[in-house]
Amino acid sequence: MNYLDLTIKEMHEALVKKEITPLELAKEAIKRAKADTNNAFETILEDKAIEIASELTEPEENNLFWGIPFGIKDNFSTKNILTTGSSEILKDYIPVFNATVVEKLLNAHAVPIAKTCLDELAMGGTGTTGHKGITYNPYDPKHERLVGGSSCGSAAMVSAGIAPFALGSDTGDSVRKPASFAGLVGFKPTWGRISRFGLFPFAPSLDHVAYFTRSVEDAAFALSLLAGRDLHDATSSNKKVDDYISNINDTIKGKRIAILKEVIDSIRDEKVLTIFNNTVEKLKENGAIVENVSFDLKLLEACYPTYMVISCAEATSNNANLDGIKFGPRYGGDTYQEVMCNARTKGFCELIRRRFIIGSFSLMRENQEDLFLRAQKARRLIVNRTNEILNNYDFIYIPAAPNIAPKFTDSSDKLSTNYLIADNILVLGNFAGLPSITLPIGLIENMPIGGNLMGRKFEEKELFKIAKNIEDGTGLYNLSSRKLVK
Amino acid sequence: MNFEAVIGIEIHVEMKTKSKMFSSAPVEFGAEPNTLVNPVDMAFPGTMPVVNKQAVINAIRVANALHMKIDQELWFDRKNYFYADLPKGFQITQDKRPIGRDGYVMIKTNNGEKKIEIERLHMEEDTCKQLHLSTYSLLDYNRAGTPLIEIVSRPNIRNGEEAMKYVEQIKSIVQFSDVSDGKMEEGSLRCDVNISLRPIGSDKFGTKVEIKNLNSLSNVEKAIEFEITRQQQLLLSGVPVEQETRRFDETRKETVLMRKKTDAVDYKYFTEPNITPIKLSDEFVKNAIETCPELAASKKDRYMTILGLNEYDSDILIQDKDVSDYFDKAVKFNASPKLLANWIMVDIAAYLNKNNLKIKDLQLSPEHLSDLIKLIEEGKISSKQAKDVFAVIVENDASPIDVANELGLVQMSDEGAIFELILEVLKENPQSIEDYKNGKDRALGFLVGQVMKKSRGKANPAMTSKMILDELKKK
Numbered sequence: 001m002n003y004l005d006l007t008i009k010e011m012h013e014a015l016v017k018k019e020i021t022p023l024e025l026a027k028e029a030i031k032r033a034k035a036d037t038n039n040a041f042e043t044i045l046e047d048k049a050i051e052i053a054s055e056l057t058e059p060e061e062n063n064l065f066w067g068i069p070f071g072i073k074d075n076f077s078t079k080n081i082l083t084t085g086s087s088e089i090l091k092d093y094i095p096v097f098n099a100t101v102v103e104k105l106l107n108a109h110a111v112p113i114a115k116t117c118l119d120e121l122a123m124g125g126t127g128t129t130g131h132k133g134i135t136y137n138p139y140d141p142k143h144e145r146l147v148g149g150s151s152c153g154s155a156a157m158v159s160a161g162i163a164p165f166a167l168g169s170d171t172g173d174s175v176r177k178p179a180s181f182a183g184l185v186g187f188k189p190t191w192g193r194i195s196r197f198g199l200f201p202f203a204p205s206l207d208h209v210a211y212f213t214r215s216v217e218d219a220a221f222a223l224s225l226l227a228g229r230d231l232h233d234a235t236s237s238n239k240k241v242d243d244y245i246s247n248i249n250d251t252i253k254g255k256r257i258a259i260l261k262e263v264i265d266s267i268r269d270e271k272v273l274t275i276f277n278n279t280v281e282k283l284k285e286n287g288a289i290v291e292n293v294s295f296d297l298k299l300l301e302a303c304y305p306t307y308m309v310i311s312c313a314e315a316t317s318n319n320a321n322l323d324g325i326k327f328g329p330r331y332g333g334d335t336y337q338e339v340m341c342n343a344r345t346k347g348f349c350e351l352i353r354r355r356f357i358i359g360s361f362s363l364m365r366e367n368q369e370d371l372f373l374r375a376q377k378a379r380r381l382i383v384n385r386t387n388e389i390l391n392n393y394d395f396i397y398i399p400a401a402p403n404i405a406p407k408f409t410d411s412s413d414k415l416s417t418n419y420l421i422a423d424n425i426l427v428l429g430n431f432a433g434l435p436s437i438t439l440p441i442g443l444i445e446n447m448p449i450g451g452n453l454m455g456r457k458f459e460e461k462e463l464f465k466i467a468k469n470i471e472d473g474t475g476l477y478n479l480s481s482r483k484l485v486k
Numbered sequence: 487m488n489f490e491a492v493i494g495i496e497i498h499v500e501m502k503t504k505s506k507m508f509s510s511a512p513v514e515f516g517a518e519p520n521t522l523v524n525p526v527d528m529a530f531p532g533t534m535p536v537v538n539k540q541a542v543i544n545a546i547r548v549a550n551a552l553h554m555k556i557d558q559e560l561w562f563d564r565k566n567y568f569y570a571d572l573p574k575g576f577q578i579t580q581d582k583r584p585i586g587r588d589g590y591v592m593i594k595t596n597n598g599e600k601k602i603e604i605e606r607l608h609m610e611e612d613t614c615k616q617l618h619l620s621t622y623s624l625l626d627y628n629r630a631g632t633p634l635i636e637i638v639s640r641p642n643i644r645n646g647e648e649a650m651k652y653v654e655q656i657k658s659i660v661q662f663s664d665v666s667d668g669k670m671e672e673g674s675l676r677c678d679v680n681i682s683l684r685p686i687g688s689d690k691f692g693t694k695v696e697i698k699n700l701n702s703l704s705n706v707e708k709a710i711e712f713e714i715t716r717q718q719q720l721l722l723s724g725v726p727v728e729q730e731t732r733r734f735d736e737t738r739k740e741t742v743l744m745r746k747k748t749d750a751v752d753y754k755y756f757t758e759p760n761i762t763p764i765k766l767s768d769e770f771v772k773n774a775i776e777t778c779p780e781l782a783a784s785k786k787d788r789y790m791t792i793l794g795l796n797e798y799d800s801d802i803l804i805q806d807k808d809v810s811d812y813f814d815k816a817v818k819f820n821a822s823p824k825l826l827a828n829w830i831m832v833d834i835a836a837y838l839n840k841n842n843l844k845i846k847d848l849q850l851s852p853e854h855l856s857d858l859i860k861l862i863e864e865g866k867i868s869s870k871q872a873k874d875v876f877a878v879i880v881e882n883d884a885s886p887i888d889v890a891n892e893l894g895l896v897q898m899s900d901e902g903a904i905f906e907l908i909l910e911v912l913k914e915n916p917q918s919i920e921d922y923k924n925g926k927d928r929a930l931g932f933l934v935g936q937v938m939k940k941s942r943g944k945a946n947p948a949m950t951s952k953m954i955l956d957e958l959k960k961k
Binding site: 196 | 532533574755759
């Protein structure tokens with residue numbers, strides 16, 4: 001056994017007993033990161049990691065993150081460390097401040113190992129559009145399958161056993177979907193529970209700081225560290241941070257769980273349904289009340305277009321600072337308009353430009369009513385329906401994806417007529433800002449598949465409890481490709 | 487054909503808050519370029535806006551002074567456009583829900599009082615300052631993010647004088663409420679005028695022209711009067727007015743073309759997602775209003791009703807906030823308000839004028855001015871002597887009584903001291919006593935003169951005279 005293969009909790013125990021040191025863990029993590037073949041990393045922080053880990057000599061028993069190696073999606077601002085957003089336009093950008101979550105992890109003496117790849121500026125769900133190219137799924141040594149995005153590098157890093165924790169961001173499903181493809185726990189809290197200060201904005205009304213772990217309990221520990229009010233983020237909540245740990249093993253007896261009928265109906269892969277149904281049976285055995293609920297097909301079909309319009313509209317505005325004058329390389333031009341136009345043409349990949357144009361188009365005066373405002377209305381209806389269900393049920397439970405990680409040949413970020421409800425359902429959690437967690441529930445042909453739970457706002461505590469119950473039922477705990485893939 | 491002008495004014499006021507509208511960087515005028523900047527002002531990726539509470543308080547105070555409805559839920563919007571001076575590529579403003587709506591202000595013109603209606607007041611952030619040189623431009627981000635309030639009047643201003651009085655009123659309100667320096671010449675109060683002409687009686691609007699670069703009150707009036715004439719001449723000769731932006735050329739005293747207006751820019755407004763709507767409690771709003779520094783109108787009222795000044799003096803004192811503040815401080819030391827007002831309006835004004843100073847630069851403290859006036863009131867020095875004392879203390883703020891003593895100006899009003907001198911004089915001049923007894927009143931004058939001489943002019947003549955008389959009666 002290698003200590004780096006442990007979960008945060010186990011690793012912490014080993015650190016406290018001085019069976020292993022932060023420096024040894026960091027060195028092993030760096031070694032594994034350097035041997036990575038999945039294109040998980042923008043920058044490996046070898047010197048920084050060794051420097052920090054070397055200073056950690058006295059274990060802190062009550063600080064779970066002391067000496068724990070971790071990864072940072074490269075759209076979190078890191079002081080004096082290159083932060084590219086996996087975009088050509090920011091390829092040389094070195095920030096002057098740390099994102100609040102990074103600062104919290106550093107203050108807890110966690111050890112940063114690497115900045116990880118993402119779909120360019122976190123826009124995309126395939127892990128294929130970053131300026132360093134495709135990120136592969138560690139479970140597939142043939143490199144035919146995607147790991148999902150946009151937090152592809154963080155997913156690959158944790159999944160490949162390079163660190164037990166990595167930061168990601170989730171605007172549509174950017175952590176919770178890759179978590180399903182990579183056999184991980186992927187969690188995003190209530191909107192406002194974790195400060196977004198320092199996270200490069202994609203669509204702030206939908207953006208969440210999120211992360212990957214290899215156990216539900218680790219996810220709960222991480223929220224204890226990262227949650228809380230931040231004066232730099234006016235949208236961060238004043239609500240007291242709960243104790244997410246103490247009752248995590250409590251009974252789920254009497255808990256009411258809604259399964260969305262339309263989502264199940266849209267899934268073609270019987271194996272996925274079988275695995276999912278097995279977990280449902282277990283939940284029932286444990287005393288939960290599980291019922292099928294119809295959401296509203298029309299509303300579910302509206303999810304993706306609604307998401308595209310809102311997220312692209314916000315994105316085009318958020319990234320307007322990347323104009324070749326304040327940020328980004330100079331690509332030349334005689335007037336400021338030309339400088340900006342060149343920078344924004346050459347600095348972004350085609351997918352991003354397409355999204356900016358969709359966003360800009362939907363905000364134009366003559367289109368706003370028809371597109372942007374209509375999307376806002378649709379969002380409100382979708383949120384209302386979601387909350388209505390959560391008034392009757394404690395949780396919504398669905399498969400996190402309709403299938404295992406698809407092959408690159410079968411996937412595209414472009415709009416298509418072949419629309420699958422189950423492929424675009426996790427965005428409910430972003431529309432409504434609800435806490436949501438994906439966790440592995442089974443394997444198909446040695447590829448993982450996850451289930452997803454959503455709970456009521458600020459009821460993360462309850463969400464961890466039910467997720468832990470499912471985890472205990474499947475026994476799929478601390479998965480990593482290192483154990484499965486030979 | 488007779489025309490009437492339809493004029494609307496947009497005023498941008500830079501607030502003098504400690505920090506910027508959405509960042510903690512300091513706000514200051516005249517600092518080294520790009521020294522008052524933090525990552526939020528420069529739109530570093532991942533930074534987020536945090537609303538400045540004092541700016542909100544300021545906006546409430548001005549909105550209240552303008553009799554506006556105050557929206558107790560704050561919403562901000564993004565105004566998106568690409569421009570070199572815009573760090574984020576958008577400006578955070580209040581488009582859909584301005585904090586103030588539907589107000590008015592009363593102005594006094596040569597034709598009497600008039601109500602100018604105000605459509606809206608909203609908060610926003612300033613852009614960075616640009617300096618265009620021959621082959622390059624310089625950007626100063628110190629100004630980027632400075633809190634602004636924009637006040638938009640309805641188009642019911644009809645001529646240059648009304649416009650000037652309107653701007654003057656706004657300027658007074660933002661200055662007296664301590665919201666802004668309100669200096670047009672420094673750009674902390676900037677106004678854009680929209681003006682069109684239409685035949686009297688018509689309710690349609692003509693083509694409007696925007697005038698920018700108005701850096702003084704008198705230029706507002708002059709520019710509008712010029713523009714009215716220009717448009718009138720065009721219309722009378724059958725040439726349509728074109729929609730354009732003009733600026734006022736101070737040396738030529740006329741408006742000149744800056745650019746033709748093409749289709750209005752589409753700013754693609756939408757709600758700022760990084761600021762969730764902020765509810766303002768009744769208490770917060772009430773407190774903001776109640777703690778607002780006293781405005782000019784209220785001061786004037788107080789000067790007239792409580793301090794007994796006439797309207798003319800009151801109007802002069804409230805023309806400048808610093809002057810009225812100085813007066814208010816001096817009054818607290820119990821000198822006669824009327825005399826204080828006179829001294830401030832005449833002697834201090836003359837001194838400042840002569841030395842090209844502002845009242846803020848004045849060495850003389852309100853307390854010492856008040857002390858000086860009290861010396862006059864108590865009869866210790868004459869008004870004429872007070873001018874000599876003033877000439878000294880206005881330069882060094884010394885104590886007036888000390889200076890009066892040094893100059894040997896203080897009248898002797900000590901009965902004992904005067905009495906001794908009187909006894910001496912009576913002893914030396916028995917003949918005069920006799921003369922007085924024999925009905926020669928002139929003898930009294932002679933005796934008073936002798937006492938004055940002995941006191942080297944300091945004995946209080948009235949007291950001396952009365953005391954000698956009392957003594958003579960005893961003899």
